[in-house]
Amino acid sequence: MSLTSQIKEFALDLGYSKVGIIPADGFPEYRADLSNRHEMYSFYIKGPARPLVAAEPRSLMPTARSIITTVYDYSQKSFPKELTEKIGRVYQARCYNAPPERINGVRPQLMREYLRKLGCEVGENISLPERLVAAKAGLVTYGRNNFAYADGIGSFIYLTSFVVDKELEYDSSTVEVSCPDGCSACMKACPTQAIYEPLKLDPRRCIAFNTFMTQDRIAGSRIEPEIREKMGTKIHGCDICQEVCPRNQARLTAKLPDDEFLLKVAQDFSLSQMLTMTDEFYATRIQPMMYNYIKEKKYFQRNAAIALGNLGDLANVSDLATAMKDPEELVRGYAAWALGKIGGRSAKQILEENLSRETSESVKTEIREALLKMI
Ligand code: SF4
Ligand code: SF4
Structure with missing residues (x-):
């Protein structure tokens, strides 16, 4: 042969x-x-x-x-x-x-x-x-x-x-x-x-x-x-x-x-689980499947925040509020965008509270832009 x-x-x-x-x-x-x-x-x-x-x-x-x-x-x-x-x-x-x-x-x-x-x-x-x-x-x-x-x-x-x-x-x-x-x-x-x-x-x-x-x-x-x-x-x-x-x-x-x-x-x-995931969840539930391009969990969390914002479901506001306390400013910024997209009184209140204590300029900008959308 x-x-x-x-x-x-x-x-x-x-x-x-x-x-x-x-x-x-x-x-x-x-x-x-x-x-x-x-x-x-x-x-x-x-x-x-x-x-x-x-x-x-x-x-x-x-x-x-x-x-x-x-x-x-x-x-x-x-x-x-x-x-x-x-x-x-x-x-x-x-x-x-x-x-x-x-x-x-x-x-x-x-x-x-x-x-x-x-x-x-x-x-x-x-x-x-x-x-x-x-x-x-x-x-x-x-x-x-x-x-x-x-x-x-x-x-x-x-x-x-x-x-x-x-x-x-x-x-x-x-x-x-x-x-x-x-x-x-x-x-x-x-x-x-x-x-x-x-x-x-x-x-x-x-x-x-x-x-x-x-x-x-x-x-x-x-x-x-x-x-x-x-x-x-x-x-x-x-x-x-x-x-x-x-x-x-x-x-x-x-x-x-x-x-x-x-x-x-x-x-x-679930998207909300991804948004607020622990390192253990990332290692055992996300990485065994999506190991190709994204090497850090914060990017999946950002994408989950965008997806939740686009879903527009008020039921996800509390998970996005939790994400506003994430140590990664990338996650906090996109959670703010998602809250602005979902809108409503509760989302607005969470954004205002976080604006007063946020230290990152880029996150503050996202929060201000989100609040502007809610006027
Ligand atoms: S959708 Fe139509 S134009 Fe587009 S790749 Fe398929 S067959 Fe080609
Ligand atoms: S539909 Fe558009 S956005 Fe989606 S993969 Fe194709 S080219 Fe990219």
């Missing part, structure tokens, strides 16, 4: 749904697109992934010859409704940045080990443009919403590539948009108009970006009030532009088996 066939069979045996291979020639079109939109993507360009460098894989691995790319179908089981209202499916599926002891971390590790056993050198930490790689390998086509779609699955897929030093047999490209003529359901459904033209997303307006990239060490922790209002109850990711897509309906309407892990998580999950 050829080296290519051995690699592809092993990937399929590991549970990947599709596998393809392209030469490790670099992605000048990706570099150009990212450079042209430098302002929108500066958080990513300047970040540790160094995408402009990685887009030339040989600059990081001079021996690179081939890229093996895989599709993992993470929507084989159903997602509880209580969670999909708040958390994107890919994060529920625990695919991104999975630690080595979790199944989604084990799979790529086993793939790397097998490639090494076959005599390949395997690149480490090369952040490739995964959607473009998979399209060049014929595994996916694009949607106008920027997502990659695999035949027979849809866009609820996770792509992983492996750079190796061996010449292999290469697949044919499907770099194209395969949406029905005239469809723009994703662009119409996006609450923030983040998809400003087909295949073009402004991440700064995207709810998903705002739930997890707005951290001090990445893009700053402020979420603009205009975006907060449109986040609804999303606390980690957003699937709206994929949910409305006709190319996903077969999977979304299929009767899928329950995911027992997610059912258990859903049982214990």
Whole structure:
């Protein structure tokens, strides 16, 4: 059996749904697109992934010859409704940045080990443009919403590539948009108009970006009030532009088996609990699922405050009052915003009391702005 066939069979045996291979020639079109939109993507360009460098894989691995790319179908089981209202499916599926002891971390590790056993050198930490790689390998086509779609699955897929030093047999490209003529359901459904033209997303307006990239060490922790209002109850990711897509309906309407892990998580999950959570709750109930981007509990608390504000339910005022005493000023500030959004006499009184004892200027500003909305 050829080296290519051995690699592809092993990937399929590991549970990947599709596998393809392209030469490790670099992605000048990706570099150009990212450079042209430098302002929108500066958080990513300047970040540790160094995408402009990685887009030339040989600059990081001079021996690179081939890229093996895989599709993992993470929507084989159903997602509880209580969670999909708040958390994107890919994060529920625990695919991104999975630690080595979790199944989604084990799979790529086993793939790397097998490639090494076959005599390949395997690149480490090369952040490739995964959607473009998979399209060049014929595994996916694009949607106008920027997502990659695999035949027979849809866009609820996770792509992983492996750079190796061996010449292999290469697949044919499907770099194209395969949406029905005239469809723009994703662009119409996006609450923030983040998809400003087909295949073009402004991440700064995207709810998903705002739930997890707005951290001090990445893009700053402020979420603009205009975006907060449109986040609804999303606390980690957003699937709206994929949910409305006709190319996903077969999977979304299929009767899928329950995911027992997610059912258990859903049982214990509530926004108010997240808002006022202890370190123990964070470590045992949040991190085992949402370990990918957000590394500090205060960002989940901020997102929970926004979601509770958008729910507008007076029953959540007392939890937001508790959050106004949180040691993190980020949490206090967004709890103030949420109280202003909910409104009512009790919320106003809590804001006024906290204004007189608050020491943080940024929280005081949030409280004053919240009170102004209540006049
Ligand atoms: S993920 Fe949500 S906010 Fe982002 S583009 Fe899609 S619908 Fe819009
Ligand atoms: S909603 Fe329509 S335009 Fe958007 S990705 Fe799906 S098929 Fe394409």
